[in-house]
Amino acid sequence: MRRVRRLFNNRKEKQSDAQSQTSVLASQDHLSNQIDDNIASLRSVYANCSDVIIFPFLIGESIQAYIIYIEGLTNSEAADEQIVNPLINSKVQSPTEVMKTIEQKTPVSNLQKTPLLSACIDSISNGNPILLCDGLSMGFSFSLAKWEKRGIEEPAAEVGLKGPREGFTESIITNKSQIRRIIKSPTLKMQEIIIGKYTKTKTVIAYIEGLADKTLIEEVENRINRMNTDNIDGILESGYIEEFIEDNPYSPFPQILNTERPDVTCSNLLEGRVAIIVDGTPSVLIAPTTFFSLLQSHEDYYQRFLISTAIRWLRYLFLFVSLLLPSLYVAILTFHQEMVPTALLLSMAASREAVPFPALVEAIMMEISFEALREAGVRLPKQVGSAVSIVGALVIGQAAVQAGLVAAPMVIVVAITGIASFMIPRYAMGIGIRLLRFPIIFLAGALGLLGVMMGIIAIIIHLAALRSFGVPYLTPLAPFKSQELKDTLIRGPWWKLNTRPHFSGNYNQYRMAPDLKPNPNQGGE
Structure with missing residues (x-):
């Protein structure tokens, strides 16, 4: 009984510590112009966190400053060279001059200012160091995140004999760049949503403006935002989101397409679908999908249409x-x-x-x-x-x-x-x-x-x-759409696939001119 009581008391102490940290954020969310108060708040939040570096130094010779970052998530060498060293060697006498010096002498392109303690903590958690200066009720966030990540490889679950050999990785920045490299139009939109009370997982909704129906985009956003309303602890993989947003979770059939290939993602975006990219996983969700889409392979569109139809x-x-x-x-x-x-x-x-x-x-x-x-x-x-x-x-x-x-x-x-x-x-x-x-x-x-x-x-x-x-789910057989059968039971030639699938609402129907059939006699006598 004593052991059980001791464990129970330890658990209550940990819960009280977490509640005290939460109360600190709630009561002192705005930064003070007294740097000691700000550092004390951060030290209470990051108590027992040995990987959090809080490094003090002087700007010029008189103004106290601190740079705070997490070891392993931040490029510490770049932080020293581009932030600490220029500020130490500067000659400033007042906080106003400090702000101008930071903006002019720190060679970091993405510099953000925030007066909120919670925003500073979010920036530190994402690997971006925070600079706090005495006399300024404001924190400076520098985009210097850097951590180890897996290289781009061919996806093991979607191997093909023909086509690109690249696959998504666990880095959402890399995954977005791979999509951007294929679709270079500015109409490709990527909206970011943060999910999870503890993990704060970055989730991106990608679509092509003018091709994807607005009601579909709004429905995807509403279903994902509902997860934040339910105060979910965190997201570790895209499968978490899939179960939350699918129409019928009790069906054995998947209602959202999973892929690890950028070319498959881009082809679906060009058909007016929406992609959901989750940080920490190479699996991207595509919505909506149909029964026949799940039976199609990426190689169907890289082979000649007769071979693809037979397969x-x-x-x-x-x-x-x-x-x-x-x-x-x-x-x-x-x-x-x-x-x-x-x-x-x-x-x-x-x-x-x-x-x-x-x-x-x-x-x-x-x-x-x-x-x-x-x-x-x-x-x-x-x-x-x-x-x-x-x-x-x-x-x-x-x-x-x-x-x-x-x-x-x-x-x-x-x-x-x-x-x-x-x-x-x-x-x-x-x-x-x-x-x-x-x-x-x-x-x-x-x-x-x-x-x-x-x-x-x-x-x-x-x-x-x-x-x-x-x-x-059985589109285009039920309801029957004869125009879309040319890419369902068969894979028609590319010059026949001149229209996009019609899912719902308004959509951009044509993706190419209707008279592109090759002429064998063209170009010679």
Whole structure:
């Protein structure tokens, strides 16, 4: 009991310390012209923070000043060379001369002045050092943030044979610059929102003015701002925001597109969509999205349209295989043996002679085992992950067949289903299909093909009712828009893709002239 009471008292002391820091910010938010008061407030806020540097020095020979920054977030060498040294060597006698000297002799382009203690703390937390001077009720923030970050690499989840090899990183500044490098127009707008009571995560809403509908932009802003209204503690990844702003969080289908590729982000911006960039993650959110957009790959637009169309049809075919093949096998083997040719039925019966489980239990066992192997391969290091998943599948499948636990045809069905699921280009969509596979298998084992049809009808009804920021999920099939089918079931040639998708409200319909079809006879005799 004493130990529990001691822990409880320690927790109350920590809470009281946090409340006292909050009260300091609330009661003394405006800086004083007495530098000792300002430094005392900052020291109470940053108590027990060994990485916060509060460095005193004299401007000229008489005016006391302090520079405050966080070690590891600020370029300390540049702070010494561009701020401290010029001010120490200056000859000033009054606070008015100090302000002019700071503005004229510190070679930092982005200099901001603030009279608020809270704004100074936000600047320090972002890596920008704060300069405080005696006699001035104002802090000077210098843009000298610098921290270690990962270099630009090809995204591992969106690898392609053709197209750019660049991917987003965890730095929001780098990600914005990559988009700006592709779309050089000033109509590309980026609005910043700070989310999180503790993390204060920078979030940017990017769109092209004149292409994105204003009501869509306002809806995205309102849904994100609602997170600040709910006083959320912090955001560590874009998945936090995705769950807060999607239309139906209980649906297995993603309603927001995730991408780590700048070219995919820019292509969606050019179609009138909105991108949400979050600091600290390479994953960018695109809204709105549709069912067919999630089945499209960036390489569809870098290959010739005939090849892209053929690959897209193959992708749709294997989508149905991934969803329905195990359930069809269970339904036919359990209820509809008359649909199987006699020779094949005898072969399947012979392979199942020693199997003690019904087809339903057999399918569930194999599917769960395959999903476990797949997840194990993802979580393990790259050097052993692929080997474990492939060898594990071969060894376990062969051992299960020899032990008489499962039949060989079931191993083939599960393997084909697993390969088919890899054809889905978006991981979030693939996971949704993998989850829906299990209830359809249960329906097939209970009701046969009738259960499979009931599962398919339920999925179609759900998809027809689903929305992504108000846009029907099955657009352009439901509601039917014939003009947009040229980039849905097929990938039409570029000269045919002269109109943008119509999501809602006013939009810029044409993206190129309608008569750009190449003429083989043009340019020669």
